[in-house]
Structure formats: C-alpha cells, structure tokens
Amino acid sequence: xxxxxxxxxxxxxxxxxxxxxxxxxxxxxxxxxxxxxxxxxxxxxxxxxxxxxxxxxxxxxxxxxxxxxxxxxxxxxxxxxxxxxxxxxxxxxxxxxxxxxxxxxxxxxxxxxxxxxxxxxxxxxxxxxxxxxxxxxxxxxxxxxxxxxxxxxxxxxxxxxxxxxxxxxxxxxxxxxxxxxxxxxxxxxxxxxxxxxxxxxxxxxxxxxxxxxxxxxxxxxxxxxxxxxxxxxxxxxxxxxxxxxxxxxxxxxxxxxxxxxxxxxxxxxxxxxxxxxxxxxxxxxxxxxxxxxxxxxxxxxxxxxxxxxxxxxxxxxxxxx
Amino acid sequence: xxxxxxxxxxxxxxxxxxxxxxxxxxxxxxxxxxxxxxxxxxxxxxxxxxxxxxxxxxxxxxxxxxxxxxxxxxxxxxxxxxxxxxxxxxxxxxxxxxxxxxxxxxxxxxxxxxxxxxxxxxxxxxxxxxxxxxxxxxxxxxxxxxxxxxxxxxxxxxxxxxxxxxxxxxxxxxxxxxxxxxxxxxxxxxxxxxxxxxx
Numbered sequence: 001x002x003x004x005x006x007x008x009x010x011x012x013x014x015x016x017x018x019x020x021x022x023x024x025x026x027x028x029x030x031x032x033x034x035x036x037x038x039x040x041x042x043x044x045x046x047x048x049x050x051x052x053x054x055x056x057x058x059x060x061x062x063x064x065x066x067x068x069x070x071x072x073x074x075x076x077x078x079x080x081x082x083x084x085x086x087x088x089x090x091x092x093x094x095x096x097x098x099x100x101x102x103x104x105x106x107x108x109x110x111x112x113x114x115x116x117x118x119x120x121x122x123x124x125x126x127x128x129x130x131x132x133x134x135x136x137x138x139x140x141x142x143x144x145x146x147x148x149x150x151x152x153x154x155x156x157x158x159x160x161x162x163x164x165x166x167x168x169x170x171x172x173x174x175x176x177x178x179x180x181x182x183x184x185x186x187x188x189x190x191x192x193x194x195x196x197x198x199x200x201x202x203x204x205x206x207x208x209x210x211x212x213x214x215x216x217x218x219x220x221x222x223x224x225x226x227x228x229x230x231x232x233x234x235x236x237x238x239x240x241x242x243x244x245x246x247x248x249x250x251x252x253x254x255x256x257x258x259x260x261x262x263x264x265x266x267x268x269x270x271x272x273x274x275x276x277x278x279x280x281x282x283x284x285x286x287x288x289x290x291x292x293x294x295x296x297x298x299x300x301x302x303x304x305x306x307x308x309x310x311x312x313x314x315x316x317x318x319x320x321x
Numbered sequence: 322x323x324x325x326x327x328x329x330x331x332x333x334x335x336x337x338x339x340x341x342x343x344x345x346x347x348x349x350x351x352x353x354x355x356x357x358x359x360x361x362x363x364x365x366x367x368x369x370x371x372x373x374x375x376x377x378x379x380x381x382x383x384x385x386x387x388x389x390x391x392x393x394x395x396x397x398x399x400x401x402x403x404x405x406x407x408x409x410x411x412x413x414x415x416x417x418x419x420x421x422x423x424x425x426x427x428x429x430x431x432x433x434x435x436x437x438x439x440x441x442x443x444x445x446x447x448x449x450x451x452x453x454x455x456x457x458x459x460x461x462x463x464x465x466x467x468x469x470x471x472x473x474x475x476x477x478x479x480x481x482x483x484x485x486x487x488x489x490x491x492x493x494x495x496x497x498x499x500x501x502x503x504x505x506x507x508x509x510x511x512x513x514x515x516x517x518x519x520x
Binding site: 055299304 | 367497498501
C-alpha cells in the first residue's frame with residue numbers, strides 16, 4: 001500500500017472528525033464534491049452535517065470559524081487556494097491571532113492553505129504566503145514537506161489550542177508517496193535533519209526540501225556533503241537545530257519558494273548572523289523566488305522559483321566563499 | 322465622457338464576496354453609471370446556488386442597495402440585447418447602477434479538469450439548460466435574418482479564425498526566461514536588483 005501527501009491530509013481530517021465531535025470542516029466545494037483537490041473526498045458522506053460547503057466568502061468563512069472556535073468547536077477551514085486567504089486576511093491576523101492575547105480565550109482553529117507553485121498555475125494560484133502570516137504574533141505556521149508530516153502535523157494542528165495555518169504544498173499532492181501513515185512524530189516546532197552532511201547547512205521547508213535533497217545528491221558526486229534541515233514549522237522556528245547544524249558545518253544556505261524581501265529565509269539568516277556569527281566560515285546565503293508575481297508560462301515559472309539546479313549553483317558558490 | 326457607462330460581468334458565486342456588496346453599495350451612493358451583469362449559471366464550481374444565497378432571486382439584492390434590478394433569460398441572446406439596452410440607457414440617463422441578472426446553466430465544467438458531474442439532471446432538461454447558441458440560431462432562422470447555409474458559413478469562418486490564432490501561437494517559441502527582465506514595476510528606476518541568490 002502507498003499513500004500520497006494529499007491522501008494523508010484527507011486521512012488526517014477523517015481521523016480528526018472521527019475522534020473529536022468538536023471538529024467540523026468548512027470551505028468552498030468541500031462537501032459532496034470533495035474539494036477542488038479532493039482533500040475532503042467522501043468526508044461529507046462519512047460525517048453527515050460536519051463537512052459543509054461555504055459560499056465564496058472568505059471573510060465570513062474565517063470570521064465564523066473564529067466564532068465557532070470561541071464557542072468550543074474545532075473548525076478546519078479549507079481556503080481553496082492560499083492566495084484567496086488575502087480576502088479574509090483581517091479575520092486571521094486581527095481576530096484569530098489576537099484573540100487569546102486580548103481575552104485569554106483560546107482560538108483553536110486550523111486553516112488549510114493549498115500553497116505554492118505548479119506549472120501553469122499563474123499569479124493567483126501559486127503563492128507562498130507563510131512568511132506574511134508568520135510576521136503576526138499569535139499564529140502557528142506549519143509547512144509540512146513529507147507525507148508523514150502532512151498527516152501527523154495536521155492532527156497536531158487540530159489538537160493545538162491556538163490558530164494554526166497549515167500550508168500544504170500543491171506540488172507535493174500527488175507525486176509524493178509514503179508506504180504507510182506514521183505512528184510517531186516529532187513535536188510541533190522541532191525541525192528535522194533530512195540529510196546529514198558536514199560541509200554546509202541547507203535550511204529549507206515544504207516543497208523546497210525535495211529540490212534541496214536533489215541538489216545535495218548532485219553535490220555529493222562532487223565531494224560536498226550537504227546537511228539539510230527541514231524546518232517543518234516556520235513558526236515556531238527551531239533555531240537550536242539550525243544553530244547546531246551550522247556549528248558543525250560553518251556554512252549556511254537558506255532556501256524558500258516565497259519572495260526574497262523579508263520572510264523565512266531572511267529570518268533564519270538574521271538569527272544565525274546575530275547569534276552564531278562566530279560559527280560561520282562564510283557569509284550566510286539565501287535563495288528565493290524572483291521578486292515578481294508568479295509567471296503563468298511554464299518556461300518562466302521554472303526559472304522563477306528555486307530548483308535543484310539553482311540550489312546546486314548557489315551551494316557551489318557558497319563552498320567557494 | 323458624456324454617455325460613458327461602466328460594465329462588469331460576474332457569476333452567482335462572486336455575489337457572495339464582500340467586494341460585490343461593497344461595490345454595489347458604493348456605486349449606489351455615488352449614483353455611478355455602472356452595469357453589473359450577473360451570469361447566474363446555477364453553480365459556483367461545484368456549489369449550487371442553494372448553498373450560495375438564500376434570497377428568492379439574485380435580483381432581490383438590488384432592492385437592498387437601492388439600485389435598479391433587471392432579470393433576463395440568459396439563454397436568449399435577443400432578450401439579453403433588449404434588457405441590456407434598457408439598462409445602459411437608464412444608466413446613461415443618470416438612474417445609477419443597474420443590476421442585470423441573467424439566468425442560465427453552465428453546460429460544461431468549471432475548468433477543463435472538471436467533468437461537471439455535480440450538475441443536476443433536472444436542470445439540464447429545464448429551459449435553463451438550453452444551449453444559448455442553438456437558441457440564437459433558431460431565432461435568426463425564425464426571423465428570416467439568415468438561412469442555414471449562411472449560419473454554416475459564419476460558423477466555418479469563426480472556427481477558421483480561432484484555428485489560425487491557435488496555429489500562430491503554437492508556432493511562437495514562448496518566453497525566454499534568460500531574456501526576461503523580471504521587473505514587476507512600471508518605474509524601472511525604482512526596481513530592486515536584489516533577487517536573493519536566484520540569479
């Protein structure tokens with residue numbers, strides 16, 4: 001048996017619905033249709049009255065989820081594409097994120113955000129918005145890179161008493177497979193060393209983990225052993241694991257699919273530069289998408305975001321510094 | 322700018338967005354010469370109108386915002402021309418925004434990946450499920466404005482035009498990422514040259 005990243009997300013939701021009567025799912029086309037990507041396939045049938053189609057009203061969808069969370073429910077919201085969350089931005093950052101701080105009332109809601117690029121999806125169906133939300137206090141930001149993490153982190157997200165934004169990467173939905181669902185996992189906020197190495201630390205998350213692994217494989221043939229740190233959650237950010245790895249390797253490259261101005265890669269570089277400057281044998285580097293909207297044409301898209309090829313080039317350059 | 326009107330098209334799904342409600346209210350307050358044409362094709366992707374709105378008819382939205390409302394059989398081109406003509410004339414005369422709701426049924430998927438298996442069979446058999454092109458053709462024939470050979474020739478002409486455009490595009494090489502200037506600003510002097518390490 002094998003299970004895809006997308007199926008793992010569906011299975012996690014089925015388990016959450018089965019094990020906790022407070023859980024319900026709300027979003028556009030998530031009901032009988034099973035979602036635009038089929039992440040809620042058959043769930044409306046299996047859990048009658050608990051998987052509900054929403055009108056095209058992200059502001060109201062997210063606002064009602066905040067209310068439901070205050071009222072003791074555990075809503076899982078599907079925003080059809082993470083790009084559309086901008087329409088409900090205020091409910092997330094002004095209401096959900098501040099609620100506990102303002103009132104001491106927890107806001108346990110999960111927002112699933114199909115995220116990131118696939119060829120031909122263009123500027124409104126490809127964005128990586130995790131860094132924008134990570135900027136706001138009061139939110140947990142998950143960016144799973146593996147089938148196992150997609151499953152276990154989504155269950156963790158439902159169990160947490162705070163608003164969790166769950167950025168699931170569309171590029172991984174169908175082709176990323178695992179043999180079985182995990183029975184144990186790392187705690188929330190703990191990074192994973194995806195590949196051990198001693199010449200360079202490559203910090204990344206979500207789909208870029210796989211581009212980084214491919215680049216590391218290529219560089220291994222040239223004698224470079226790259227250590228890859230998969231952040232898993234970008235907030236909380238596991239600075240300790242990053243710093244320990246840099247202490248071993250002396251070099252840092254941080255890779256993200258989102259834009260270069262600010263963001264996760266800048267945050268990692270800033271922390272390492274500020275707290276671990278003496279560990280570095282070379283200036284810390286980072287690699288991001290280009291500073292333009294996401295191109296529609298596949299030829300441009302391939303060059304817009306980091307790939308195994310551009311990561312390998314950046315890593316080679318860093319090894320020469 | 323005398324006589325100029327603005328026109329926009331949207332679907333039943335978009336009427337659930339805050340932007341639609343804010344725009345309708347704003348246009349009403351400003352008495353803008355704006356025509357909003359809603360193609361109510363009964364489904365927003367898979368979601369039927371029963372999960373989209375609870376008013377009796379979408380045109381009822383007009384009352385709440387204090388704008389004129391019109392309904393039209395969206396499968397009937399002749400009727401659409403007539404109602405749109407009325408709405409545009411009213412807007413030109415200073416009567417403010419005009420909400421036109423055209424009822425029809427989407428006869429294909431939301432996208433090429435979508436087989437539209439969720440569309441209710443009864444709706445397909447109803448007058449809403451009529452093919453607007455077929456309705457328009459029979460209208461032209463009934464009025465004696467065109468005969469069958471003429472219609473066939475127009476169709477042939479349209480198909481040839483589209484095929485020629487497709488052929489032209491397919492011969493083009495597509496954008497070259499190495500020649501792309503990767504600038505999202507119109508003000509070239511304000512661009513940042515920094516792209517992380519991506520270059």
